[in-house]
Amino acid sequence: MKLFKRLVPWILLAFAFFILPAMANSELFGFSQFRLNLFGRYFSLAFVALGVDLIWGYTGLLSLGQGIFFSLGGYAIAMHLLLVTKNDFTTGANGLPKFFENYGVDNLPFFWEPFWSFPVSIIAVFIVPSVIAGFVGYLIFRNRIKGVYFSIITQASLMVFYHFFNGQQKLVNGTNGLKTSTTEIFGLVAGSDEAQVLFFRITLILLPFAYLLCKYLTSGRFGDSLVAIRDDEPRLRFSGFNPTPFKVIVFVVAGGLAGISGALYTVQSGIVSPQFMSISMSIEMVIWVAVGGRGTLVGPIIGAVLVNYLRSLVSEALPEAWLFVQGALFVFVVVLMPDGIYGWFTKGGFTSMLAAFGIAKKTATYPKLDFDESVQEESFKV
Amino acid sequence: MDLIFSQLLDGLSIGAVLLLAATGLAIVFGLMGVINLAHGEFMMIGAYVTFVVQNIFRPLGGFAFESYYIIALIASFLVTAIFGVVLEKTLIRRLYGRPLETLLATWGISLILIQFVRSVSLAMVIGIAVTALLGWALQKFLPLPLKQASFASYLKGVLWTVAGIVGLIVISTTASIGRFFSNPWFGPRNLDVTPPKWLQGTWGSIAGIELPGIRIFIIILSALLIAAVVWFLTKSVWGVRIRAVTQNREMSNCLGIPTDSVDSITFGIGSGLAGVAGCAITLLGSVGPNLGGSYIVSCFMVIVLGGVGNLLGTIIASMMLGIIQSIIGSGSLLIAFPDMPNSLRSVVEFFATTSMSYVLVFIFIIAFLQFKPTGMFPQKGRSVEA
Numbered sequence: 215m216k217l218f219k220r221l222v223p224w225i226l227l228a229f230a231f232f233i234l235p236a237m238a239n240s241e242l243f244g245f246s247q248f249r250l251n252l253f254g255r256y257f258s259l260a261f262v263a264l265g266v267d268l269i270w271g272y273t274g275l276l277s278l279g280q281g282i283f284f285s286l287g288g289y290a291i292a293m294h295l296l297l298v299t300k301n302d303f304t305t306g307a308n309g310l311p312k313f314f315e316n317y318g319v320d321n322l323p324f325f326w327e328p329f330w331s332f333p334v335s336i337i338a339v340f341i342v343p344s345v346i347a348g349f350v351g352y353l354i355f356r357n358r359i360k361g362v363y364f365s366i367i368t369q370a371s372l373m374v375f376y377h378f379f380n381g382q383q384k385l386v387n388g389t390n391g392l393k394t395s396t397t398e399i400f401g402l403v404a405g406s407d408e409a410q411v412l413f414f415r416i417t418l419i420l421l422p423f424a425y426l427l428c429k430y431l432t433s434g435r436f437g438d439s440l441v442a443i444r445d446d447e448p449r450l451r452f453s454g455f456n457p458t459p460f461k462v463i464v465f466v467v468a469g470g471l472a473g474i475s476g477a478l479y480t481v482q483s484g485i486v487s488p489q490f491m492s493i494s495m496s497i498e499m500v501i502w503v504a505v506g507g508r509g510t511l512v513g514p515i516i517g518a519v520l521v522n523y524l525r526s527l528v529s530e531a532l533p534e535a536w537l538f539v540q541g542a543l544f545v546f547v548v549v550l551m552p553d554g555i556y557g558w559f560t561k562g563g564f565t566s567m568l569a570a571f572g573i574a575k576k577t578a579t580y581p582k583l584d585f586d587e588s589v590q591e592e593s594f595k596v
Numbered sequence: 597m598d599l600i601f602s603q604l605l606d607g608l609s610i611g612a613v614l615l616l617a618a619t620g621l622a623i624v625f626g627l628m629g630v631i632n633l634a635h636g637e638f639m640m641i642g643a644y645v646t647f648v649v650q651n652i653f654r655p656l657g658g659f660a661f662e663s664y665y666i667i668a669l670i671a672s673f674l675v676t677a678i679f680g681v682v683l684e685k686t687l688i689r690r691l692y693g694r695p696l697e698t699l700l701a702t703w704g705i706s707l708i709l710i711q712f713v714r715s716v717s718l719a720m721v722i723g724i725a726v727t728a729l730l731g732w733a734l735q736k737f738l739p740l741p742l743k744q745a746s747f748a749s750y751l752k753g754v755l756w757t758v759a760g761i762v763g764l765i766v767i768s769t770t771a772s773i774g775r776f777f778s779n780p781w782f783g784p785r786n787l788d789v790t791p792p793k794w795l796q797g798t799w800g801s802i803a804g805i806e807l808p809g810i811r812i813f814i815i816i817l818s819a820l821l822i823a824a825v826v827w828f829l830t831k832s833v834w835g836v837r838i839r840a841v842t843q844n845r846e847m848s849n850c851l852g853i854p855t856d857s858v859d860s861i862t863f864g865i866g867s868g869l870a871g872v873a874g875c876a877i878t879l880l881g882s883v884g885p886n887l888g889g890s891y892i893v894s895c896f897m898v899i900v901l902g903g904v905g906n907l908l909g910t911i912i913a914s915m916m917l918g919i920i921q922s923i924i925g926s927g928s929l930l931i932a933f934p935d936m937p938n939s940l941r942s943v944v945e946f947f948a949t950t951s952m953s954y955v956l957v958f959i960f961i962i963a964f965l966q967f968k969p970t971g972m973f974p975q976k977g978r979s980v981e982a
Contacts, residue, residue, distance in 0.1 A: 544704025
């Protein structure tokens with residue numbers, strides 16, 4: 215049974231990797247290429263959710279600025295694709311990406327130059343967001359800014375980047391963003407079905423690595439320190455630890471994951487635009503984690519896929535209702551289900567519900583919490 | 597120089613609106629440590645209340661229409677204050693001591709409010725009323741053994757779900773009756789509020805520079821309201837209680853101050869101020885469901901920059917933000933000083949759009965916090981968390 219439990223995620227992964235593309239190809243059960251592409255997007259969003267879980271679920275820092283790193287990753291890959299592709303849709307008369315023509319730009323802006331090279335671009339996808347996360351994180355954590363202040367500052371940083379990318383038409387095409395669907399990669403048009411299946415599979419191959427990285431970070435001493443920062447930072451500091459490097463490292467990792475996520479999402483959605491840096495997008499990332507189960511590593515993946523799938527379903531059926539559903543989801547999860555779906559099952563929520571209906575046996579602690587004196591004293595101290 | 601002065605006036609009036617909104621946010625934040633992300637949507641509600649009041653008064657014409665704005669101010673304060681109190685009593689109270697969760701929950705509320713304003717119609721109001729009544733009645737007339745059963749809380753959820761589904765059915769059936777029921781009241785479009793005649797035009801001039809009535813009115817309005825807030829906080833009984841709870845919640849509770857009521861009242865006042873700010877915004881531009889989002893981040897910045905729980909800091913910070921944004925963003929520096937050196941000129945040009953002025957201001961604030969992490973006027977006192 216235990217072995218079976220361990221195998222379940224891998225079976226699901228193999229199913230998604232081999233069967234889903236085949237199903238999409240033969241249109242089995244109404245599953246189409248379009249759906250496959252959507253699922254590819256959801257899985258790519260799971261990366262950023264893992265990052266959010268690291269900083270929020272484990273370290274207790276609610277970052278509302280993950281959209282910065284997400285879009286930077288997206289812009290990095292989009293810039294590379296736009297540069298190397300030479301076809302009528304993307305290349306203008308002067309050999310540069312077409313949108314430069316609209317603003318009369320003849321010389322490539324200097325920061326586009328490194329993106330001619332494929333390896334550099336791939337590295338930039340996670341290095342650029344990580345470096346910026348490190349810089350921003352160091353500035354914030356050095357001053358012991360935390361709690362709600364941290365959230366506000368990260369949101370303000372998000373707005374800085376949003377307005378910058380929005381306002382710079384001559385550098386990054388402003389509001390319109392960069393379109394990648396007509397570009398070519400590995401000899402395929404990025405918007406074609408073959409390329410999308412490829413991206414889908416790349417996403418699924420990378421996902422376990424991201425998961426294992428997070429698993430490695432959260433187990434052991436480093437992970438314990440993160441949880442200690444979340445639960446009682448002053449105490450950690452009094453016992454001789456400096457929490458700043460821990461926070462910066464975890465913020466950097468989360469930024470890198472967000473960058474990879476953004477790149478994968480961009481090639482699958484066909485566009486990267488400053489909308490990825492809108493306030494709502496970054497807060498949504500948090501709610502995926504909350505729905506799935508924060509403080510667990512399976513939770514964010516479940517949450518990202520589930521919430522976004524729900525989003526597609528609701529928006530297709532009744533576009534106006536999605537904001538209501540989303541808002542209700544925020545309130546519901548925060549008030550009634552703080553552990554999320556996965557946490558609800560693993561932390562005894564499900565069994566206590568069954569017990570309430572008399573289906574399962576009640577689990578009791580001994581001595582009972584209500585009468586144990588030491589427990590009562592503890593609660594008074596807090 | 598005229599241009600700079602008029603931009604200064606613009607900046608002051610935008611700063612005044614920010615001040616109203618940020619004061620409400622700051623009082624609540626200082627008292628409960630809670631960030632209300634729905635604050636911007638309360639501004640939006642205030643603006644829509646103004647629109648409704650205007651439409652009610654328009655057919656009356658004459659003097660009644662001229663004075664509608666005063667009534668709109670009061671109405672927007674009251675309506676948003678009620679919204680705030682309800683929100684506090686139903687939701688915020690359950691999340692006490694969990695500021696980050698509160699932030700997420702209020703964001704959920706703000707999404708619901710935005711979509712509500714976009715799609716509210718008679719059918720929807722009827723449906724919501726049916727849901728609320730049915731849900732309440734089902735809980736009320738539940739047999740006692742069921743109420744005390746171990747699964748009562750789950751049953752409650754099921755009953756509310758049933759009520760919600762019935763409400764949805766009611767909405768879809770009433771909406772299918774006719775356009776009278778299904779027509780959205782406001783819709784997603786932007787709406788315009790016409791300022792009354794006495795606000796349009798100019799109110800005299802100083803040294804040859806005309807004073808636009810709307811801008812002056814907003815500045816005076818916000819000054820008066822802030823004075824009222826200061827009076828309320830320092831002189832009235834409830835104000836003193838609010839300050840006591842802000843300083844030390846446990847001690848105040850021990851001394852018999854009803855902290856629950858203090859929370860509700862504070863939240864109500866904070867939301868009400870947001871409503872008035874929304875009412876003032878209608879004079880500056882059109883009203884849309886997304887109005888709140890564009891102001892909320894600036895409000896946070898004002899609080900962070902000014903320091904929590906300090907009105908003077910809030911005032912200075914909001915005025916600075918408003919003025920810097922309007923003077924740099926409008927590019928009037930380029931016109932006022934045509935012969936500045938080229939290097940400086942290119943820098944000023946780079947930031948001379950609304951977007952880029954935001955970038956400049958926010959970078960400035962983040963840099964400022966490196967030197968004073970707790971804002972210009974930090975709260976005094978000792979605590980581990982500081």
